Amino acid sequence: MLETLRNHIEKIVPLTDHEFSFVLTQFTVEKFKKNEFLFQCGENVPYAYYVESGLLKLVYTDDRANEHIVSFAMEDWWESDFHAYFHQTPASMSLQCLEDTTVFCISPEGYQQLCREVPKMESFLLQKSNAGFIGAQQRILSLLTTNAKERYEQLIQQYPTLAQRVSKAQLAAYLGVSRETLSRFYS
Amino acid sequence: MLETLRNHIEKIVPLTDHEFSFVLTQFTVEKFKKNEFLFQCGENVPYAYYVESGLLKLVYTDDRANEHIVSFAMEDWWESDFHAYFHQTPASMSLQCLEDTTVFCISPEGYQQLCREVPKMESFLLQKSNAGFIGAQQRILSLLTTNAKERYEQLIQQYPTLAQRVSKAQLAAYLGVSRETLSRFYS
């Protein structure tokens, strides 16, 4: 199981056994049941999470109690409310399990420590962050340029497994469309 | 003028004179006139840009020739088509001047070099990238949760100067709303 994290990192930077054992000291492992919260809106955000197995949603609930899914996080993805995490402010979103999930957790101090002690990890995190930024910008572009039906088709093409793992209502909340409208797309 | 870049970096990490002079070796300075392109969709993306003065738009043109503005870049901002830049693939967007603009340019090799030779610069770039990611995610949230009028009001509150520097049509292309609809918001 620790190998999952190591393989993930070594896709980008090779690590010595010694380096990896230091990396491990900065992480803890936690398990959550379906529907449990890793943190909730308004709370402190103690960790950033690497998903070893399972599925999470990063979700914002607006004043009319509508849920909007900012991001899903499946195996091999990193997730948190990064604004709240880095600035140590209350979460503006919640992070919740859509399935039973196992995560590696790292505190903001652990993150700094890792960057300071293992420069290779800073390279790794920079590449992850750049990739995350590019992905987010592509999502913005998709929201600007395509209608809901096209976004739905893009999504099932890009993440075919996701559509089978989450309810249509969750997909709709991610796509920015109502459950009912989404339902009419494939009928 | 070189001080602009140094001050920008030193807001996050202090640099010795020696370090900064190495940093400078990785950059070139270029000037562009209003409406000029730094690169166009389909072309190679030679640089990432730090805006010393002026204003840029990162823009995607769809199949019906509608422009969609993924991002503006004012003084002190970094901009490029980062996917194309890092992966050395043809640009999917264009970067164009909305005003006469002076930029610092860094090639992908320069970027790598900088990270390798000056670890502090890697920290700097990681913080910038994280901030960029957080910003992009907030824009996604804004597109998911609010209507065009609310997004317009958010924008003029967050970047009051921007609304005075660009045409309403450009604002509309950024907000994801038609020029005509935007016009009706303040009348």
Next chain:
DNA sequence: ATTAAATAGTGAGGTAGATCACAGGGTATG
């Protein structure tokens, strides 16, 4: 096994915003 609770489909009606068409004012260029 029975009840309760999610989940998914569908009709009817309403609304935000798009699109098309046109007109007036500003400003750049010869």
Next chain:
DNA sequence: CATACCCTGTGATCTACCTCACTATTTAAT
């Protein structure tokens, strides 16, 4: 100074999508 072009506002019509209401079906809980 005149012509051309860009920018902005505004009316009229159209459409993608939302909201509300109801039903059917599957899944979870006692």
